Amino acid sequence: MAIPNHKVSNGGVSQKVLTLETMNSNIKKVEYAVRGPIVVRAGAIRKELEQGVKKPFTEVISANIGDAHAMGQAPITFLRQVVALCVYPELLKSTEFPDDAKQRARRILGGCGGGSIDTGAYSASQGVELIRNDVANYIEHRDGGLKADPNDIFLCTGASDGVVAMLKLLVSGEGKNRTGAMIPIPQYPLYSATLAELNSTMVPYYLDEDNNWSLDTAELQRALDEGKGACQPRVLCVINPGNPTGQVLSRQNVEEIIKFAKKNNLFLMADEVYQDNVYAEGCAFHSFKKVLHDLGPEYNTSVELASFHSISKGYMGECGFRGGYMETVNLDPKVKEQLRKLVSCRLCPPVTGQAALDIVVNPPKPGEPSYEQFTKEKNNVLGTLAEKAKLTANMFNSIPGVSCNTVQGAMYSFPRITIPDKAIEAAKAKGQTPDDFYAHQLLEETGICVVPGSGFGQRPGTYHFRMTILPPTEKMKSLFVLFRDFHKRFTDQYT
């Protein structure tokens, strides 16, 4: 790339050092639709409403992002109690907290390095050892007793932090030797954004919309073969349960993917942040680690895997704390040292997020004072999400020109919409993609904020959007009334 000579002033007018022309061109390529222009516009509309501007609606419904608390979901009491106690240990003297919350807080504070040290000190870069031990126990329990090593656990500033760290390690080489990463389409755009930043190549494989967004290894093979012309594909990213697509992989499917990775020397990255969000009957979460183990020594001693989890999703939805973890399997010990060094430059993940994670992986046990309330709150959230997942597909499928796969898990639907040719032309005239045009019009007419499918990727000629299942049930119901009317109006207008 030619860099304009920034030392020459422009006819006496001083030119800036940092401009669109001189800045890092990889960053320019980054796109992140989940917080893109439509969300900025939604924020502006919300302000207009506050200022009394008249609209055909009275509120903006933010169905664009997996942010449960922003949609009114109440926090899990026990988790917040423990974190508050860790933040302000004077409260350990208070009578307003149950004993088990206090006991947990004391334990976490002790783990931070002795009674005098608290959430205000840096933790170890890899995370508090006691919490990593608890994470390892949690994983062992999840995977039917399969051993987890706390040294393989890296606590992170949200799962995103772990995904980025792992991709950073994996990207190397130049030109056609540059690392390529196989990414599902539709995908969560953190992957494409990070690969753009790292100047790495995305090797897209399509999920099969006609089979409830399932993952077909023949399609993986096609994508791999095609990718090899442009780069060196070395990474296979899988999101299970799917974001934005909401499918849950069968055990059989996970096995096939692992075999494919082994055969083609691919490093597996398993984004499993929705592992607690499985709703559909007959579906269950199968961790890549467990299935890998069960495939026997031909696989479980060689296939390299990084799995990611987060406190932002599940039943707790604690997005603001920025907590999560990554578990590595079969990672080269010398690379693990490099990973430790890399994360140490940013000192440590937020300690309050680590404390919150500890409660997620080590919840109250039967017989403890907070067990009942905790369980009730958890089941309530997950039960409501399951209802709304069902409601969502049913409602979309009842609208002519809209079809939606079963939302088996995660927090999103990704319905397909028919956009009339005239609307496609109108979009083109405005320099927008048809789905972007559609989503903007939906926002302007109804206040419903969704993310256009093009922000996640979709088969050419198909149009979708991602909508969360997080608004409260009653709001979801009125949302669908608004949406149905809008879609009909839109279709009539452009037909």
Add this chain to the structure above:
Amino acid sequence: MAIPNHKVSNGGVSQKVLTLETMNSNIKKVEYAVRGPIVVRAGAIRKELEQGVKKPFTEVISANIGDAHAMGQAPITFLRQVVALCVYPELLKSTEFPDDAKQRARRILGGCGGGSIDTGAYSASQGVELIRNDVANYIEHRDGGLKADPNDIFLCTGASDGVVAMLKLLVSGEGKNRTGAMIPIPQYPLYSATLAELNSTMVPYYLDEDNNWSLDTAELQRALDEGKGACQPRVLCVINPGNPTGQVLSRQNVEEIIKFAKKNNLFLMADEVYQDNVYAEGCAFHSFKKVLHDLGPEYNTSVELASFHSISKGYMGECGFRGGYMETVNLDPKVKEQLRKLVSCRLCPPVTGQAALDIVVNPPKPGEPSYEQFTKEKNNVLGTLAEKAKLTANMFNSIPGVSCNTVQGAMYSFPRITIPDKAIEAAKAKGQTPDDFYAHQLLEETGICVVPGSGFGQRPGTYHFRMTILPPTEKMKSLFVLFRDFHKRFTDQYT
């Protein structure tokens, strides 16, 4: 770089995808001494002591990292009260909190987007607007009323996060056109680590140890001229107050630096995280932004600046929360949009850290219930640090073979040590730098953990280490007794 063909199995033995050979070579070059091998060794020694292993000392003194709470500094009560209330708003009903803490928590929770939303939701990517407003007011007050725009404020996951984001934007071009960044030597190793990761060139300029680590523009010019052969220097990083060197720049010096940046088309990055840590008489903190403004329109409409601040330092020392901010000045609006997009990919900084930052920039005011206690706690911390800064230089300078500049600010001393030739040979034989050899021996014999000067950079042939002024005063005093004896023993042993 040639990438070994990882698809070839090695005599039937499956080879890993990700190895030291195939991984990102930039990451391999990253070094971060503050949490390097000596700190790992200190942790191991601490465990040995716990297990009853006999040592010539009974405890490890971690003087390696600017982590006040880990050294026993008590948190600021009001700050923790407000954050605890934000984490668990049920406490707003409690009688155990002062009214002003509750009022602050309500205000912050309101700013997070209405009463129903709390610290569990993502904030805006740039940070909660209300908190950015408070940061802007704080900066205006600091700079004698000079306007600060909340849209120029980016809240961060610690100052490191802001520094990395800004360097990412600035690095572009290939080969000799690749961006170079001027970095002080000695430096805080986040800078060298980030530039290594970004495959960018460090253009080192030396601070003048003979003049209390002052910054000489003739040396800047020498470094710039030399750097131009290898890269395109476009960034000038300044750390004021200095880390690891503890100097505080005079206003005159800041002016000269700004003029140098203007003349040479350099983007200024001002690491001002120690702005509240100024101890020496006659010294004052002069923000780059204020001095830039005062230089008049020739400078203040053109010189681009990013300034960084943190809640991990100052009097609060809240490292674990990972909070901080960056303010940009004269940043191209289109670049600012790119920066906003970039930070949105990681969703938001931890909201508890944002809440803690709000208290730092908006502390209790005279007449409010918590004002007196807050002020007492703050002054107590800063007063003790000032004492220990003085004590440190005095003690080091009383030891033959050791010299130490005045610790005018920040949290560190960077004493120079004489290492005998025989010790230099002994170090060489062990494959260590002389200062690394020295620091390891200091740790093994006394339990004192410091960071070797080579981790920060130093003039060839000189040897230093960085030691924090954070251990409690009594511990500092006994540390100096241990250190004095050690240094004499070491010198005798190798002379």
